[in-house]
Amino acid sequence: MSTNKLEARALTKRFGDLEVLHEVSASISEGEFVSLVGPSGCGKTTFLRIISGLDTADGGAIEVDGRAISGPGRDRGFVFQSDSLLPWRNIFDNTIVGLELAGRMSPEDMARTRKLLDLVGLAGFENYFPRQLSGGMRQRVNLARALAIDPELLLMDEPFSALDAQTREIMQGELQRIWEEGRKTVLFVTHQIDEAVFLSDRVLVFARRPGRILEEVTIDLPRPRTMATKRDPKFVALVDHIWKLIEHDVRESVLLEHG
Amino acid sequence: MSNEKKALVPLPFISSSKTRSGRVELEGYQVAIISVVSGLIAWQFLSDFIIANSLFLASPTQVVEALVSLSLSGELWAHVKTSAFEFILGYAIAAVIGISTGLLIATSPFWKSWLQPWISGLYATPTVALGPLFILWLGIGIWSKVLVVVLLVVFAVTINTEAGIRSTSERYLEMMRCFGATQRQLFLKVSLPSATPFILAGLKLGIGRGLIGVVVAELFGSRLGLGRLIGASADSFNMPELFAAVAILAASGILMNSAFSNLETRLVPWTKD
Numbered sequence: 001m002s003t004n005k006l007e008a009r010a011l012t013k014r015f016g017d018l019e020v021l022h023e024v025s026a027s028i029s030e031g032e033f034v035s036l037v038g039p040s041g042c043g044k045t046t047f048l049r050i051i052s053g054l055d056t057a058d059g060g061a062i063e064v065d066g067r068a069i070s071g072p073g074r075d076r077g078f079v080f081q082s083d084s085l086l087p088w089r090n091i092f093d094n095t096i097v098g099l100e101l102a103g104r105m106s107p108e109d110m111a112r113t114r115k116l117l118d119l120v121g122l123a124g125f126e127n128y129f130p131r132q133l134s135g136g137m138r139q140r141v142n143l144a145r146a147l148a149i150d151p152e153l154l155l156m157d158e159p160f161s162a163l164d165a166q167t168r169e170i171m172q173g174e175l176q177r178i179w180e181e182g183r184k185t186v187l188f189v190t191h192q193i194d195e196a197v198f199l200s201d202r203v204l205v206f207a208r209r210p211g212r213i214l215e216e217v218t219i220d221l222p223r224p225r226t227m228a229t230k231r232d233p234k235f236v237a238l239v240d241h242i243w244k245l246i247e248h249d250v251r252e253s254v255l256l257e258h259g
Numbered sequence: 260m261s262n263e264k265k266a267l268v269p270l271p272f273i274s275s276s277k278t279r280s281g282r283v284e285l286e287g288y289q290v291a292i293i294s295v296v297s298g299l300i301a302w303q304f305l306s307d308f309i310i311a312n313s314l315f316l317a318s319p320t321q322v323v324e325a326l327v328s329l330s331l332s333g334e335l336w337a338h339v340k341t342s343a344f345e346f347i348l349g350y351a352i353a354a355v356i357g358i359s360t361g362l363l364i365a366t367s368p369f370w371k372s373w374l375q376p377w378i379s380g381l382y383a384t385p386t387v388a389l390g391p392l393f394i395l396w397l398g399i400g401i402w403s404k405v406l407v408v409v410l411l412v413v414f415a416v417t418i419n420t421e422a423g424i425r426s427t428s429e430r431y432l433e434m435m436r437c438f439g440a441t442q443r444q445l446f447l448k449v450s451l452p453s454a455t456p457f458i459l460a461g462l463k464l465g466i467g468r469g470l471i472g473v474v475v476a477e478l479f480g481s482r483l484g485l486g487r488l489i490g491a492s493a494d495s496f497n498m499p500e501l502f503a504a505v506a507i508l509a510a511s512g513i514l515m516n517s518a519f520s521n522l523e524t525r526l527v528p529w530t531k532d
Binding site: 073084087149 | 430431433434435436437438439440441444448449452453455527528529
């Protein structure tokens with residue numbers, strides 16, 4: 001049995017002739033924050049969806065805490081790119097939905113959900129509806145909803161990509177703060193390299209056609225990281241290094257898709 | 260800690276106050292009221308001076324007089340009561356059958372294939388034309404009218420209910436599946452609430468159709484009802500009474516529609532922005 005929180009072995013996925021993932025393996029240890037970066041079409045989101053159980057792999061195996069998984073489960077919380085909040089439920093009812101589906105609505109569960117909303121900075125907004133909230137606030141609910149089921153593994157699929165640049169900066173800092181409180185194991189997909197470096201202990205750099213891991217970059221910057229960290233020469237060098245790794249692929253994907 | 264963070268995020272739900280220019284700006288509802296009042300004045304003018312013949316047109320004041328005298332004699336109440344009873348009964352039956360059929364065909368491909376041709380065909384058919392036949396089958400009493408109302412309302416409700424369930428956003432379903440939702444939970448907690456605006460729209464559509472059903476079915480043959488009143492007034496060239504009956508139908512249609520809009524604002528507020 002492995003001691004890792006997540007063990008993915010030789011995951012392969014095809015869509016027709018296209019090999020989206022080619023024998024991708026990764027191990028994530030407990031409490032680690034790992035980001036996946038790469039050009040569009042490199043399979044990083046597909047990889048995350050297979051871990052979540054929303055998609056199935058054509059080959060390979062996944063273990064969470066040494067248990068083989070197939071299909072979605074409440075040991076993994078998913079933070080979606082679009083917040084997918086149910087418009088007819090208020091913020092509290094949206095946050096608790098995972099527990100509700102599991103039939104866990106005890107006073108303790110409710111109290112814990114309230115504390116989570118407080119943690120993401122939304123105390124007092126329990127009775128508001130999603131349409132009354134800004135994009136940044138909705139993503140906070142999205143995060144609180146995933147944390148509410150107290151998952152072993154938190155999977156995040158480009159959660160800040162729809163936000164404007166300033167809100168995004170703030171949300172990165174917020175995510176770091178929230179993560180420091182609980183130290184969940186996180187797998188974070190992004191196409192923004194500086195976001196990945198800022199948040200992560202380790203960055204898995206993906207290449208495309210076929211999707212595979214090009215390099216694992218360990219980020220040994222001290223925590224907590226601040227806005228100043230982003231100007232640290234070491235930070236800049238890491239971003240630069242990762243950019244050079246994927247530059248060729250990114251140019252190619254841009255030409256293919258827009259040329 | 261969290262207070263300063265909150266302040267960094269703008270709150271879009273605080274609406275900005277309306278800008279004021281020097282000129283007099285009328286609100287939408289004020290324009291609407293002026294429109295209706297001028298329409299009534301034009302009608303009064305037309306029937307007093309242009310078509311001043313009560314065999315062809317009754318003026319608003321004559322209609323009001325007819326309404327007063329009909330209600331004083333108690334005749335109006337008997338007609339209204341009969342028509343209302345027919346409408347409510349038919350509408351309720353159609354709502355129950357329509358919603359359940361819609362849910363059935365939205366969730367079962369077999370039943371959809373089986374029932375769809377009938378639903379599409381009968382929805383497009385002017386089933387009011389079968390009114391005389393229903394009188395032969397069910398007699399001249401209320402049930403032949405109830406059946407016409409049911410047929411006119413039920414398919415609109417069915418089609419909307421099915422469309423509502425079918426148009427459930429895949430994003431919501433996927434999110435709920437990710438949190439381990441069962442098929443039953445997906446239906447009850449996602450598909451049904453997300454179809455509610457569509458179901459209400461179908462029911463709203465059914466109001467107008469149901470009113471048409473009552474009147475036309477009564478015109479084919481009845482002892483009481485607003486359709487009967489219209490038919491009898493037309494036969495005796497009593498335009499004020501004819502318009503009085505139409506006015507009551509119009510008023511009840513408007514009333515029910517606005518009550519429905521009110522219901523929508525309260526039940527499905529997320530669609531009203």
